[in-house]
Amino acid sequence: MINKRFLILALVLFVWLAFVTTAQEQQTLGTFRQDGCIELKQTCGNCTYVNITRVSAPDSSVLLSGQNIMTKSGTVYNRTFCSTSQLGEYIVDWQSDPNGITSAGNYNLFVTITGQKPTTAQGTIYLFLGMLSIFLFCLSLYGATKIKWKHSRDSSGHIIGLNDLKYVKLFLWFFTYLMLIFITFAFKHVSRIADWDVAGNWFNFIFWFLIVGLLPVCILTLVLGFISFMESKKISNLMRRGIKIR
Numbered sequence: 001m002i003n004k005r006f007l008i009l010a011l012v013l014f015v016w017l018a019f020v021t022t023a024q025e026q027q028t029l030g031t032f033r034q035d036g037c038i039e040l041k042q043t044c045g046n047c048t049y050v051n052i053t054r055v056s057a058p059d060s061s062v063l064l065s066g067q068n069i070m071t072k073s074g075t076v077y078n079r080t081f082c083s084t085s086q087l088g089e090y091i092v093d094w095q096s097d098p099n100g101i102t103s104a105g106n107y108n109l110f111v112t113i114t115g116q117k118p119t120t121a122q123g124t125i126y127l128f129l130g131m132l133s134i135f136l137f138c139l140s141l142y143g144a145t146k147i148k149w150k151h152s153r154d155s156s157g158h159i160i161g162l163n164d165l166k167y168v169k170l171f172l173w174f175f176t177y178l179m180l181i182f183i184t185f186a187f188k189h190v191s192r193i194a195d196w197d198v199a200g201n202w203f204n205f206i207f208w209f210l211i212v213g214l215l216p217v218c219i220l221t222l223v224l225g226f227i228s229f230m231e232s233k234k235i236s237n238l239m240r241r242g243i244k245i246r
Contacts, residue, residue: 027107029092033115037082042094043075050077050096053104058088058111067095084111087192087200112192123193130186137179144172162232167225174221181210 032038042050050072055064063083070077077096084090093106147169188203 027105029107029109031110031112031116032084034087034111034113035085036115037080038084038109040070040079040081040092042070042077042096044077044096044098045075046098047077047096048100050094052079052081052092053095054091054093055081055083056091056093057083058086058090063090087111087113123190126186126189126193130183130190133179133182133186137176137183140172140176140179144169144176147172162236164232166228170221170225170228174217177210177214177217181207181214184210 029038029040040052044050050070052064052068052070053066054062057063064081068079070079088111090109090111091106092109093104095102095104097103147165149166149169184203184207188200188207191200191203
Protein backbone atom coordinates (compact mmCIF):
# COMPACT_ATOMS: atom_id res chain seq x y z
CA MET A 1 0.00 0.00 0.00
CA ILE A 2 2.81 2.42 0.92
CA ASN A 3 4.69 1.67 -2.32
CA LYS A 4 1.58 2.29 -4.42
CA ARG A 5 0.92 5.61 -2.72
CA PHE A 6 4.54 6.60 -3.20
CA LEU A 7 4.42 5.82 -6.94
CA ILE A 8 1.11 7.69 -7.37
CA LEU A 9 2.51 10.75 -5.59
CA ALA A 10 5.65 10.66 -7.76
CA LEU A 11 3.51 10.45 -10.93
CA VAL A 12 1.29 13.36 -9.84
CA LEU A 13 4.30 15.55 -9.05
CA PHE A 14 5.92 14.68 -12.39
CA VAL A 15 2.78 15.61 -14.35
CA TRP A 16 2.44 18.82 -12.32
CA LEU A 17 6.04 19.76 -13.05
CA ALA A 18 5.64 19.13 -16.78
CA PHE A 19 2.47 21.23 -16.83
CA VAL A 20 3.67 24.29 -14.90
CA THR A 21 6.99 24.45 -16.73
CA THR A 22 5.31 24.87 -20.12
CA ALA A 23 6.73 28.17 -21.32
CA GLN A 24 4.42 30.97 -22.34
CA GLU A 25 5.23 32.80 -25.52
CA GLN A 26 6.61 36.18 -24.52
CA GLN A 27 9.51 38.31 -25.64
CA THR A 28 12.38 37.78 -23.24
CA LEU A 29 15.80 39.33 -22.69
CA GLY A 30 17.26 36.11 -21.31
CA THR A 31 18.43 34.59 -18.03
CA PHE A 32 20.96 36.23 -15.72
CA ARG A 33 22.86 35.52 -12.50
CA GLN A 34 21.47 36.62 -9.14
CA ASP A 35 22.95 39.85 -7.67
CA GLY A 36 24.61 40.71 -10.99
CA CYS A 37 24.05 43.72 -13.23
CA ILE A 38 21.99 43.41 -16.41
CA GLU A 39 22.25 45.51 -19.57
CA LEU A 40 18.67 46.38 -20.54
CA LYS A 41 19.01 46.87 -24.29
CA GLN A 42 16.55 48.06 -26.88
CA THR A 43 17.17 48.54 -30.63
CA CYS A 44 15.43 51.30 -32.58
CA GLY A 45 16.79 52.95 -35.76
CA ASN A 46 14.20 55.72 -36.03
CA CYS A 47 13.61 56.71 -32.38
CA THR A 48 14.68 59.92 -30.65
CA TYR A 49 14.41 58.20 -27.27
CA VAL A 50 13.75 54.87 -25.56
CA ASN A 51 12.91 55.01 -21.84
CA ILE A 52 12.42 52.33 -19.22
CA THR A 53 9.15 53.20 -17.49
CA ARG A 54 8.86 50.33 -15.02
CA VAL A 55 10.71 47.26 -13.75
CA SER A 56 8.71 44.80 -11.65
CA ALA A 57 10.34 42.15 -9.42
CA PRO A 58 9.12 38.54 -9.07
CA ASP A 59 7.17 39.52 -5.93
CA SER A 60 5.38 42.26 -7.97
CA SER A 61 7.22 45.08 -6.18
CA VAL A 62 8.28 48.01 -8.37
CA LEU A 63 12.05 48.42 -8.54
CA LEU A 64 12.14 51.20 -11.12
CA SER A 65 9.47 53.63 -12.32
CA GLY A 66 9.11 56.88 -14.21
CA GLN A 67 10.84 57.98 -17.41
CA ASN A 68 14.29 56.41 -17.03
CA ILE A 69 16.40 57.53 -19.98
CA MET A 70 18.47 54.91 -21.77
CA THR A 71 21.92 55.70 -23.17
CA LYS A 72 22.03 55.73 -26.99
CA SER A 73 24.84 54.19 -29.04
CA GLY A 74 23.96 54.15 -32.72
CA THR A 75 20.64 52.35 -32.94
CA VAL A 76 21.05 50.59 -29.58
CA TYR A 77 19.68 52.03 -26.35
CA ASN A 78 21.00 50.71 -23.06
CA ARG A 79 20.48 51.07 -19.30
CA THR A 80 22.29 49.12 -16.56
CA PHE A 81 20.04 47.47 -13.97
CA CYS A 82 21.53 45.90 -10.82
CA SER A 83 18.60 45.23 -8.43
CA THR A 84 18.59 41.47 -9.03
CA SER A 85 18.57 39.97 -5.53
CA GLN A 86 15.25 38.18 -6.06
CA LEU A 87 15.02 34.96 -8.02
CA GLY A 88 12.41 34.59 -10.72
CA GLU A 89 10.79 36.59 -13.52
CA TYR A 90 11.20 40.36 -13.90
CA ILE A 91 8.97 42.46 -16.18
CA VAL A 92 10.50 45.48 -17.97
CA ASP A 93 8.13 48.12 -19.45
CA TRP A 94 9.50 50.55 -22.03
CA GLN A 95 8.37 53.55 -24.09
CA SER A 96 9.78 54.95 -27.37
CA ASP A 97 8.82 57.10 -30.36
CA PRO A 98 9.52 55.29 -33.66
CA ASN A 99 8.77 57.65 -36.55
CA GLY A 100 7.59 60.20 -33.99
CA ILE A 101 4.75 57.99 -32.79
CA THR A 102 4.69 57.07 -29.10
CA SER A 103 4.91 53.32 -28.61
CA ALA A 104 5.13 51.14 -25.52
CA GLY A 105 5.67 47.49 -24.68
CA ASN A 106 7.34 45.12 -22.28
CA TYR A 107 9.53 42.06 -22.07
CA ASN A 108 10.66 39.75 -19.33
CA LEU A 109 13.94 38.44 -18.02
CA PHE A 110 14.81 35.74 -15.54
CA VAL A 111 17.23 35.73 -12.61
CA THR A 112 18.58 32.43 -11.30
CA ILE A 113 21.37 31.44 -8.94
CA THR A 114 23.61 30.20 -11.75
CA GLY A 115 22.50 32.57 -14.51
CA GLN A 116 21.09 29.68 -16.53
CA LYS A 117 17.48 28.70 -17.11
CA PRO A 118 16.89 25.23 -15.62
CA THR A 119 15.42 22.64 -17.96
CA THR A 120 12.55 20.22 -17.41
CA ALA A 121 15.10 17.38 -17.42
CA GLN A 122 16.91 19.02 -14.50
CA GLY A 123 13.57 19.43 -12.74
CA THR A 124 12.86 15.72 -13.21
CA ILE A 125 16.23 14.82 -11.68
CA TYR A 126 15.63 17.08 -8.67
CA LEU A 127 12.12 15.65 -8.32
CA PHE A 128 13.51 12.10 -8.31
CA LEU A 129 16.14 13.05 -5.72
CA GLY A 130 13.47 14.70 -3.61
CA MET A 131 11.21 11.64 -3.70
CA LEU A 132 14.17 9.35 -2.93
CA SER A 133 15.11 11.59 0.00
CA ILE A 134 11.54 11.42 1.31
CA PHE A 135 11.62 7.62 1.09
CA LEU A 136 14.96 7.42 2.96
CA PHE A 137 13.72 10.02 5.45
CA CYS A 138 10.68 7.88 6.28
CA LEU A 139 12.77 4.71 6.65
CA SER A 140 15.31 6.46 8.85
CA LEU A 141 12.63 8.10 10.99
CA TYR A 142 10.87 4.75 11.43
CA GLY A 143 14.09 3.06 12.54
CA ALA A 144 15.04 5.92 14.86
CA THR A 145 11.68 5.78 16.65
CA LYS A 146 11.50 1.97 16.87
CA ILE A 147 14.98 1.23 18.21
CA LYS A 148 15.09 1.34 22.00
CA TRP A 149 17.54 3.63 23.80
CA LYS A 150 17.58 1.99 27.24
CA HIS A 151 19.53 -1.13 28.24
CA SER A 152 17.86 -4.49 28.79
CA ARG A 153 16.54 -4.97 32.35
CA ASP A 154 15.10 -7.81 34.38
CA SER A 155 11.78 -7.80 36.22
CA SER A 156 13.33 -6.03 39.21
CA GLY A 157 14.70 -3.22 37.05
CA HIS A 158 18.38 -4.20 37.11
CA ILE A 159 20.45 -3.92 33.93
CA ILE A 160 21.18 -7.39 32.49
CA GLY A 161 22.57 -6.42 29.07
CA LEU A 162 23.97 -3.43 27.22
CA ASN A 163 22.08 -1.99 24.28
CA ASP A 164 24.58 -1.25 21.52
CA LEU A 165 21.76 -0.45 19.09
CA LYS A 166 21.35 2.94 20.74
CA TYR A 167 24.33 4.11 18.66
CA VAL A 168 22.42 3.09 15.54
CA LYS A 169 19.40 5.00 16.86
CA LEU A 170 21.57 8.09 17.36
CA PHE A 171 23.00 7.79 13.84
CA LEU A 172 19.53 7.35 12.33
CA TRP A 173 18.32 10.56 13.97
CA PHE A 174 21.27 12.41 12.49
CA PHE A 175 20.69 10.77 9.09
CA THR A 176 17.02 11.82 9.27
CA TYR A 177 18.16 15.41 9.72
CA LEU A 178 20.43 15.10 6.68
CA MET A 179 17.58 13.71 4.58
CA LEU A 180 15.43 16.66 5.59
CA ILE A 181 18.14 18.96 4.21
CA PHE A 182 18.22 17.00 0.93
CA ILE A 183 14.41 17.15 0.67
CA THR A 184 14.30 20.94 1.01
CA PHE A 185 17.29 21.30 -1.35
CA ALA A 186 15.64 19.21 -4.07
CA PHE A 187 12.19 20.75 -3.84
CA LYS A 188 13.44 24.34 -3.71
CA HIS A 189 14.98 23.65 -7.14
CA VAL A 190 11.80 21.95 -8.36
CA SER A 191 9.83 25.02 -7.24
CA ARG A 192 12.24 27.38 -9.02
CA ILE A 193 12.02 25.39 -12.25
CA ALA A 194 8.24 25.32 -11.97
CA ASP A 195 8.22 29.12 -11.42
CA TRP A 196 6.47 28.58 -8.08
CA ASP A 197 8.34 31.38 -6.35
CA VAL A 198 6.43 31.38 -3.05
CA ALA A 199 7.14 27.69 -2.43
CA GLY A 200 10.69 28.14 -3.67
CA ASN A 201 11.32 30.94 -1.18
CA TRP A 202 9.95 28.85 1.68
CA PHE A 203 12.00 25.80 0.75
CA ASN A 204 15.07 28.02 0.39
CA PHE A 205 14.49 29.53 3.86
CA ILE A 206 14.02 26.10 5.46
CA PHE A 207 17.08 24.73 3.64
CA TRP A 208 19.41 27.44 4.93
CA PHE A 209 17.85 27.25 8.40
CA LEU A 210 18.68 23.53 8.48
CA ILE A 211 22.17 24.18 7.11
CA VAL A 212 22.84 26.65 9.94
CA GLY A 213 21.68 24.04 12.44
CA LEU A 214 23.76 21.23 10.91
CA LEU A 215 26.94 21.93 12.90
CA PRO A 216 25.16 22.16 16.29
CA VAL A 217 23.23 18.97 15.53
CA CYS A 218 26.45 17.21 14.51
CA ILE A 219 28.21 18.33 17.71
CA LEU A 220 25.21 17.31 19.84
CA THR A 221 25.15 13.87 18.20
CA LEU A 222 28.86 13.33 18.87
CA VAL A 223 28.55 14.53 22.49
CA LEU A 224 25.58 12.26 23.17
CA GLY A 225 27.40 9.35 21.55
CA PHE A 226 30.51 9.95 23.66
CA ILE A 227 28.53 10.30 26.89
CA SER A 228 26.57 7.15 26.10
CA PHE A 229 29.78 5.25 25.31
CA MET A 230 31.42 6.28 28.59
CA GLU A 231 28.27 5.37 30.52
CA SER A 232 28.08 1.94 28.88
CA LYS A 233 31.76 1.34 29.60
CA LYS A 234 31.22 2.18 33.27
CA ILE A 235 28.18 -0.09 33.50
CA SER A 236 30.09 -2.91 31.79
CA ASN A 237 32.93 -2.67 34.34
CA LEU A 238 30.48 -2.74 37.25
CA MET A 239 28.66 -5.76 35.80
CA ARG A 240 31.93 -7.66 35.47
CA ARG A 241 32.47 -7.08 39.20
CA GLY A 242 29.05 -8.55 39.93
CA ILE A 243 27.46 -5.24 40.94
CA LYS A 244 23.79 -4.90 40.06
CA ILE A 245 22.77 -1.59 38.51
CA ARG A 246 19.35 -0.11 38.04
